[in-house]
Amino acid sequence: KMSSGAADLRQRKKQNCTESDKMAPEERNKENSKLGRSPKYMLIQRFAKLFFGCLAAVTSGMMYAVYLSTYHERKFWFSSRQELEREITFQGDSAIYYSFYKELLKAPSFERGVYELTHNNKTISLKTINAVQQMTLYPELIASVLYQASGSEEVIEPVYFYIGIVFGLQGIYVTALFVTSWVMSGTWLAGMLTVAWFIINRTDTTRIDYSIPSRENWALPYFACQVAALTGYLKKNLNCSAEKFCYLLVNASTYTFMMMWEYSHYLLFVQAVSLFLLDSFALAQTEKVHEVYRIYLFSVIVGYLLQFENSALLVSPLLSLVVALMLSKSLQMNMKKSTFVSRLLKIMYIYLVLTVAVTLNFLLKMFIPHKENGHLLKFIEVKLGLNTTKNFTMNWLLCQESLQAPSQDFFLRLTQSSLLPFYILVLIICLFSVTQVIFRRICGEPLKETVKLEDGRIGERPEIVYHVIHTILLGCLAMCLEGMKYLWTPYVCMLAAFGVCSPELWMTLFKWLRLKAVHPILLALILSMAVPTIIGFSLWKEVRKIPLWSFLALRVCWCCFCRRQAPVAAVFAGSPQLMGVIKLCTGWMVSSLPLYNDDDLLKRNENIYQIYSKRSAEDIYKILTSYKANFLVIEDSICNEVGPVRGCRVKDLLDIANGHVVCEEGDNYAYSKYGRFCHEIKMNYSPYVNYFTRVYWNRSYFVYRINTVISFQS
Numbered sequence: 001k002m003s004s005g006a007a008d009l010r011q012r013k014k015q016n017c018t019e020s021d022k023m024a025p026e027e028r029n030k031e032n033s034k035l036g037r038s039p040k041y042m043l044i045q046r047f048a049k050l051f052f053g054c055l056a057a058v059t060s061g062m063m064y065a066v067y068l069s070t071y072h073e074r075k076f077w078f079s080s081r082q083e084l085e086r087e088i089t090f091q092g093d094s095a096i097y098y099s100f101y102k103e104l105l106k107a108p109s110f111e112r113g114v115y116e117l118t119h120n121n122k123t124i125s126l127k128t129i130n131a132v133q134q135m136t137l138y139p140e141l142i143a144s145v146l147y148q149a150s151g152s153e154e155v156i157e158p159v160y161f162y163i164g165i166v167f168g169l170q171g172i173y174v175t176a177l178f179v180t181s182w183v184m185s186g187t188w189l190a191g192m193l194t195v196a197w198f199i200i201n202r203t204d205t206t207r208i209d210y211s212i213p214s215r216e217n218w219a220l221p222y223f224a225c226q227v228a229a230l231t232g233y234l235k236k237n238l239n240c241s242a243e244k245f246c247y248l249l250v251n252a253s254t255y256t257f258m259m260m261w262e263y264s265h266y267l268l269f270v271q272a273v274s275l276f277l278l279d280s281f282a283l284a285q286t287e288k289v290h291e292v293y294r295i296y297l298f299s300v301i302v303g304y305l306l307q308f309e310n311s312a313l314l315v316s317p318l319l320s321l322v323v324a325l326m327l328s329k330s331l332q333m334n335m336k337k338s339t340f341v342s343r344l345l346k347i348m349y350i351y352l353v354l355t356v357a358v359t360l361n362f363l364l365k366m367f368i369p370h371k372e373n374g375h376l377l378k379f380i381e382v383k384l385g386l387n388t389t390k391n392f393t394m395n396w397l398l399c400q401e402s403l404q405a406p407s408q409d410f411f412l413r414l415t416q417s418s419l420l421p422f423y424i425l426v427l428i429i430c431l432f433s434v435t436q437v438i439f440r441r442i443c444g445e446p447l448k449e450t451v452k453l454e455d456g457r458i459g460e461r462p463e464i465v466y467h468v469i470h471t472i473l474l475g476c477l478a479m480c481l482e483g484m485k486y487l488w489t490p491y492v493c494m495l496a497a498f499g500v501c502s503p504e505l506w507m508t509l510f511k512w513l514r515l516k517a518v519h520p521i522l523l524a525l526i527l528s529m530a531v532p533t534i535i536g537f538s539l540w541k542e543v544r545k546i547p548l549w550s551f552l553a554l555r556v557c558w559c560c561f562c563r564r565q566a567p568v569a570a571v572f573a574g575s576p577q578l579m580g581v582i583k584l585c586t587g588w589m590v591s592s593l594p595l596y597n598d599d600d601l602l603k604r605n606e607n608i609y610q611i612y613s614k615r616s617a618e619d620i621y622k623i624l625t626s627y628k629a630n631f632l633v634i635e636d637s638i639c640n641e642v643g644p645v646r647g648c649r650v651k652d653l654l655d656i657a658n659g660h661v662v663c664e665e666g667d668n669y670a671y672s673k674y675g676r677f678c679h680e681i682k683m684n685y686s687p688y689v690n691y692f693t694r695v696y697w698n699r700s701y702f703v704y705r706i707n708t709v710i711s712f713q714s
Contacts, residue, residue, distance in 0.1 A: 053188035057178040060195045065171030067199070068208060072163065075209075086159055087585050090213065093594045095580035097213040098162065100137055102584070104144035105158055114141065118308075125571045125589050125628045127600070133308040134598065136262045139218040166212050169221040173206075174198060176224035177490055180231050181498045184463060190501035197493040200417045204410060205489045216486065219261035224490070226253035227271075230292065234284055234463040247291065254295050258303040262312075262597065265300065267487065269318040270477070272296060274469040276325060280350050281438050284462035290329065296322045311370040320361035321353075328353045379403075383480075392606045392657035397596070399648035402483030410485065414492075423492045426499025430468045433459030433508050458508045471495055566631060573624050573706075574633035576605050582633070591627040606657075612638055613654035614672035617681070621691040624706055632692065634702040639678035651676065 072078060076089050090098050100117060107113030117137060121128040131137055147153070147161050156164075177198060178191030198205050208217055229249035232242065258264050272293070279289040296318060304313045313319065328349060379397055381387040389395065397403060414420035437459040458464055471491050478488040499505045566572075571589045572582050579590035592604045607623050611634060624632060641649045647656075655661045660672040674680075681688045682702065696703040 049188075053182055053191070056188050057175050057182070057191055060178050060192065061171035061173075061175035064174045064195065064199065065167045068167045068170055069164070071209075072167075072212075083159075084585055088581060090581070090584060091211065092577040092580050094211045094213045095584040096135065096593060096595075097137070097140060098159075099580075099584040099587075100131055100135070101140040101143060101162055101213075102158065104140060105147065110145065110148070113144070122589060123583060124593060124601075124604075125591050130308060133310065135595065136215055136260070136307075138259050139213075139215070163212055166208070166217055169218060170206065170208055173221035173224050173490075176221065176228045177494050180224070180228040181494045181501075183228065183231050183235070184467070184498040185502040186504075187501050190497045193497035193501060194494045197417065197419050197497060198490060201414060201419060201489060201493065204413060204485050205493065207486055215261040215263075219257055219264055220487075220490075222253045222257040222260060223264070223267065226250055226257060227491075229253060230271075231463045231467070233288060233292075234466055236462065250292065251295055254299045255302055258299045259306060265303075265313060265316045265318045268296060268299070269316070269321060270473050271470060272318060272321050272325075274466055274473060276321070276353065277469050278462060278466050280346065282346075282441055283434075283437065283460075283465050290326070293322050293325055297326070311368055314368050315361065315364045315370050317357070317361055320364065321357045323360060324353045324356035327356060390657050390659075392609065392653050393602050395653045395656065396650070399653070402481065404482050405480065406478065406482040406485060410482065414489070419493060419496055422500055423496040426496050426505065427468065427471070429499065429505055429509055430458060430464060432512075433457065434465050434468060435459070437465075458502070458504045467491070467495055467498075570630045571628050572631045572633060573608055573627065573629035574611075575609065575635060575638060578633060578635060591624070591629050609650060609654060610677070612651050612676065612678050613658055614660050614674050614676050615658070616674050617677070617688045617691050620677050621706070630706055631695075632704045632706055634678050634681070634704070636700050636702070639676070 076086075078086060078089070087095070087098070103116065104110070104113040107116060114132070116122075117131045118133070119128060120131045123129065123131065132141070143162055143165055146165070147158060152161055174195050177194050178188070181190040181194040182188045184190070202209070206217070207214060211217070226249075229246045232238065233246035233250055238246070254268070258268070275284075275289050275292060278284045279286055300313050300316065300319050300322075304310055307313070378387075378389075378394060382389055382394055382398060383403075411420060414423075437457065471488065474484065474488040474491060478484040566586070566588060569589075571591060572579060572586075573591040574582070576592045576594040579592055580594055582588060583590050583593075592608045593601060594605075595601050604627065608627075610623055611620055611632065638650050641651065647653075652661075655672075658672075681692055681704065684694070691707055692704040693707060694702065695705050
C-alpha cells in the first residue's frame with residue numbers, strides 16, 4: 001500500500017508538471033494574440049529580459065566583491081604590509097580560523113593535516129581537541145584543498161586566496177538577494193534596489209568588516225541561495241524543468257549551509273516554522289512543503305554523520321519539528337476542503353504538531369547525552385529574567401553588544417536610508433492582503449490558480465506569504481538580540497525592494513482605495529518604476545568613511561618579541577581574544593581560546609581573566625601554572641577599561657563573581673584585601689616580582705615571564 005501511495009504521488013507530480021507546461025504556453029499565446037504580438041517577438045523579449053537581468057545580477061555580485069577587496073586594502077593598506085602585519089588584522093576567533101588554514105597548508109599532506117586537526121594537542125595547553133568538529137573547520141578544509149589543487153601556490157599568497165574566497169561568497173550573497181527580489185517582483189529593478197540598500201546599510205547587513213573568517217560569512221551566502229531557490233520552488237504554475245532546478249538547488253544549498261555553521265540548524269528551524277504556518281493555512285502546495293521537510297531531515301542526518309556524530313543536531317528543535325510534521329501529515333488529508341470538519345482538523349493539526357515536537361525534543365534530550373550549547377539555555381533564562389546569576393561567563397555574555405536589544409541608532413540608520421519606512425509600508429500591505437486571503441479560505445472560498453495583476457491579491461502568492469512570515473520571525477529575534485540584525489536586515493532590503501518595484505503590490509493598495517480617476521493598472525506600473533528610481537538617486541548621497549587602525553604597530557612590536565624571545569615550547573596566557581592572535585602570529589601554544597561551545601574552555605577563560613581581578617599574586621600564579629603557562633600578557637585596555645555601562649566591564653564582572661562587591665543602601669562598593677592584580681604587578685614590588693618578571697612592555701601590552709623558581713627576597 002505504501003509503495004502504491006508513493007507511486008500515486010509521483011504520478012500526480014508528473015501530471016501537474018505536464019499540465020503546467022501545457023497551460024503556460026497556451027495562456028501566453030492567448031495574451032499575445034490579444035495584444036497583436038507574434039510568439040517569436042515575445043520569445044525574443046523574454047530572452048532579452050532574462051539575459052539582462054542575469055547580467056545585472058552577476059555584475060552586482062562581482063562589483064560588490066571587488067568593492068569589499070578595495071575597501072579591505074584601503075582600510076589596512078594590506079598589500080604594503082609584511083606577513084605578520086597582515087595576520088594581526090585578524091581578530092579574536094577569526095585569527096584562530098585562519099591559523100588552522102595555515103597549518104593545513106604547512107602539513108606534508110592533506111590527510112596528515114586533517115588528522116592533526118582532529119587530534120590537535122598543539123593549540124591549547126593540556127588539552128586535545130577535535131578542531132574540525134569543535135570549530136566547524138569545513139570552510140578551511142575546502143579552501144586549503146582548492147588552493148593546493150588549483151596550483152595557486154606560485155600565483156597568489158595564501159592570505160589573498162583565503163579572503164578572496166570569502167569576498168567572492170559575499171558577492172554570491174548579494175546576487176542571491178538580487179535574484180530573490182527579481183523572482184518575487186518580476187523586474188530586475190527590484191534586484192538593483194536590493195543591492196543598493198544592502199551596501200548602504202552594510203553596517204547592519206553584514207559583519208564582513210569586523211570578522212572576515214567568521215562562520216556566518218561562509219554560511220549565509222549558501223542560505224541566501226537556498227532562500228532564492230525556495231522562492232522559485234514555491235511559485236504557482238512553475239514549469240517542470242524550473243521546478244526541478246529549484247528543488248536541486250534547495251537540496252545542495254541546504255546541505256552545504258548545514259556544514260558551514262554550527263548554528264545553521266537554528267536558522268533552518270525558523271524557516272521550517274515559516275513553512276509550517278504557510279502550509280497550515282493551506283496557502284501553498286502541501287507536497288512541495290513536505291519535500292522541503294524531507295530535505296531538512298536528510299540535511300540533519302548528513303550533518304550528524306559528517307560532523308563526527310554531533311549530538312547537538314539530534315536534540316535540535318529542527319529535527320523534532322520536522323519529525324512531528326511528518327508524523328502528523330495524515331491529518332492533512334481533508335484539511336483543504338471548505339468544511340466544518342476540515343477547520344477542526346486544522347486546529348487539531350497545529351496543536352498536534354506543536355505537542356509532538358515539544359514532547360519529542362524533551363525525550364531526545366533525556367536519552368541522548370549532549371553538552372553542546374547547554375549554556376544557551378542558561379543564557380536565555382537569565383536574559384528573560386527567569387533567573388539571576390553571579391557567574392562571570394554568563395554576565396559577560398549578557399553584556400556583549402550583540403546580545404543586547406538593538407539601539408536607537410540602528411533604527412535611525414535604517415530610516416535615514418529610507419529602508420525602514422518602505423519596509424513597514426510593504427509589510428502592512430502584504431499582511432492585510434494575507435489576512436484577507438486567510439479569511440476567504442475560512443469562509444470556503446478557494447484560491448485562484450493564477451493571480452493576475454488586475455486582481456490585486458498579492459497575499460495569494462505562497463512565496464510572498466512565506467517571506468512575510470519569515471521576516472516577521474527574524475524581526476522578532478532581531479528586536480531581542482542586536483546580533484540577529486545581520487540575519488534580518490538583508491531580507492528587509494529584499495522585501496522592501498520587491499514591494500516598491502512590484503506593480504501587483506501597488507495594485508492591491510489601489511483596489512482597497514478604489515481609485516477611479518486614474519486607471520489603477522497604469523498608476524501601479526508608473527509607481528513601480530518611479531519610486532525605486534527616486535530612491536536610487538537619493539542613495540547616491542550616502543558616503544561611507546573608511547577608518548584606519550592605529551593600534552596595528554603596537555601589536556606588531558610585541559608579536560615580534562614573542563617570535564624572537566619566547567622558546568618553542570612556550571605557553572601564553574591572557575584574554576581569549578588576544579590568544580587567538582598570538583596563536584596565529586607565533587604558532588605557540590595558548591592557555592585559552594575565544595570559544596563558547598565548550599564548558600571546559602569557558603571555565604578556563606574565567607580563570608585566566610582573574611588576572612584583572614582583586615586577588616593575590618600567589619592565587620594568580622597557581623591558576624597560571626595549573627595550565628602550564630610560561631608567559632602572561634596583560635592588556636592595558638582591559639585593566640584600565642572605562643566602559644559606557646558600569647557593571648559590564650571585565651573587572652566589574654570579576655568583582656561580582658568573586659564576592660568583592662558590597663551593596664549598601666543601593667550603592668555598590670568594591671572590597672578586597674588585595675589590590676587589582678593587573679595594577680599591582682606593574683609596581684614591581686614583592687611578592688609580585690617573586691612570581692613574575694617583566695620582559696617587554698609598551699603603552700598597550702605588558703608581557704611577563706612566569707618564574708619557575710620562586711625567589712622570596714624582598
